[in-house]
Amino acid sequence: xxxxxxxxxxxxxxxxxxxxxxxxxxFLLLSALIAAVLGLAAGGQLGPVLPAPSDPPATGIEKxxxxxxxxxxxxxxxxxxxxxxxxxxxxxxxxxxxxxxxxSRAQTIAERNAHAGKYSPAGSQAGMTILQSALPYxxxxxxxxxxxxxxxxxxxxxxxxxTATNVGIGVASAEGQTWVVVAxx
Numbered sequence: 001x002x003x004x005x006x007x008x009x010x011x012x013x014x015x016x017x018x019x020x021x022x023x024x025x026x027f028l029l030l031s032a033l034i035a036a037v038l039g040l041a042a043g044g045q046l047g048p049v050l051p052a053p054s055d056p057p058a059t060g061i062e063k064x065x066x067x068x069x070x071x072x073x074x075x076x077x078x079x080x081x082x083x084x085x086x087x088x089x090x091x092x093x094x095x096x097x098x099x100x101x102x103x104s105r106a107q108t109i110a111e112r113n114a115h116a117g118k119y120s121p122a123g124s125q126a127g128m129t130i131l132q133s134a135l136p137y138x139x140x141x142x143x144x145x146x147x148x149x150x151x152x153x154x155x156x157x158x159x160x161x162x163t164a165t166n167v168g169i170g171v172a173s174a175e176g177q178t179w180v181v182v183a184x185x
């Protein structure tokens with residue numbers, strides 16, 4: 001057990017996660033572990049996440065990601081995943097698995113939105129449905145985002161889809177706005 005604790009401490013220091021709360025560190029480390037297991041189980045390889053060829057390059061002046069919001073963004077991401085699961089269970093829908101590829105795509109789009117200060121042209125892409133929302137920092141919470149997504153008829157239908165099996169969530173903040181992207185497949 002001491003070796004595991006020491007390895008996690010070393011990983012936390014190597015990834016410079018010390019600036020995050022313990023819950024955010026645990027969430028990020030578990031997400032990485034799940035992504036690695038899912039990727040390897042699917043015969044994938046671990047490596048850098050690159051945007052899909054269909055992703056347009058960022059243009060114009062980019063706004064920096066607000067590093068002071070990393071803890072809040074991680075909390076929104078984990079709570080939003082639980083909120084989506086609860087919403088689906090209440091509607092009699094099956095649970096969604098965490099898709100490593102969906103997670104990285106959602107995060108890439110959320111960061112692109114935050115950098116540009118506007119929504120990416122996403123919609124449905126290659127077997128994925130992309131949902132997007134943005135709120136000012138003082139209103140940004142998982143509850144506010146799930147409420148906004150459920151209020152939109154197209155997003156509500158996608159979240160309740162009986163054919164959806166996996167979800168990935170991306171959250172990024174910049175210039176007073178928090179951007180959420182939910183990718184479903």
